[in-house]
Amino acid sequence: MANRIFQNTRKPVGTLGRMMLKGMNTGHAPLASWGFSYLDLRPGSHILDVGCGGGANIAKMLADVPQSTADGLDYSDESVAYSKKTNAAHLGPRCTIRQGDVACLPYPDHVLDYVTAFEIIYFWPDLDTAFAEISRALKPEGELFICCEEDDPSDTTWTDRIEGMTVYAAHDLEGRLLRQGYQSVQIHHHAEKGWMCLTAVNP
Template identity: 40%
Template sequence: ILDVGCGGGATIKDLLKLSEESIIYGLDYAQKSIEMSSLNNKDELNKRVFLKEGNVAQLPYEDNMFDLVTAVETVYFWPDIQKGLEEIYRVLKKGGCINIICEGSDPEEAIDWPKIDGFFKIYRPSELQELLLEAHFKDVAVHHGQGQYISVVGVK
């Protein structure tokens, strides 16, 4: 499993419990996030958890390496989302899945979000669905949760 934009490592911690046999890789462009994720997953670090600083638009992994790629609360910050999705497609095995999870999915209703330095964009579910299709994912489905929460899933 690859967790792109792993931040402080909360998703990795959850994945360790949900998939007890898995090896989980985490990637984030911020060194501070890698440090926090390392601390939060220290018991499994370099055993079942492997972290790297890097960019989703240039993933430092081999083709066809992962069964699942998660992107939780991170696509907002990708300056080139299409390149990121193409890279994720490249590193997924045939039949592997991507799962994008966002708590914000309506840019018109995002007025209470803090001002972010750098690139920041909230995508509508239909936009993410179209972007995944353009990146050659199939069986793309959007699942709605409470409020603006969405999970967008696609298969290689």
């Protein structure tokens, strides 16, 4: 049972998945609040939250950023349904939530102002392909924002329990992003919690 629960952090499915999504919306709130303090979202922006999970971060961005559009993308049917329920009041012109893959974003070139990724890059099978695809969809000088509780690959507490999970060090992410052409990579760590977030500007 414990193993099944942990697998729902990667791809929520069924009743256990819905329980996990509810827990994520509340349990990840402190991390998200800390991360948002390093993200300057401009009013009127088009934002995509990749791996939107239960939709709590979309709800916050819609509330905090006037006249913005905040979309969600997740490869879990359960997450898409839950996130739509969380953001039901805004679905339409200000919010579209759909199933999809970060390696093939359902957007034309250079239309997004921000792409956010909270607690999700661990599960992207090809990080470099994902970063390249995000760069394609971002406008010039658009911003990629990544926020993670874990950035120490030597700590296998969770990777031993969750199939398909990889933890990346911040300097590894920085190197990959710079090689993709991103600029002005800024890394921040929470001194007590060990959390990490970074921003990178699209060329």
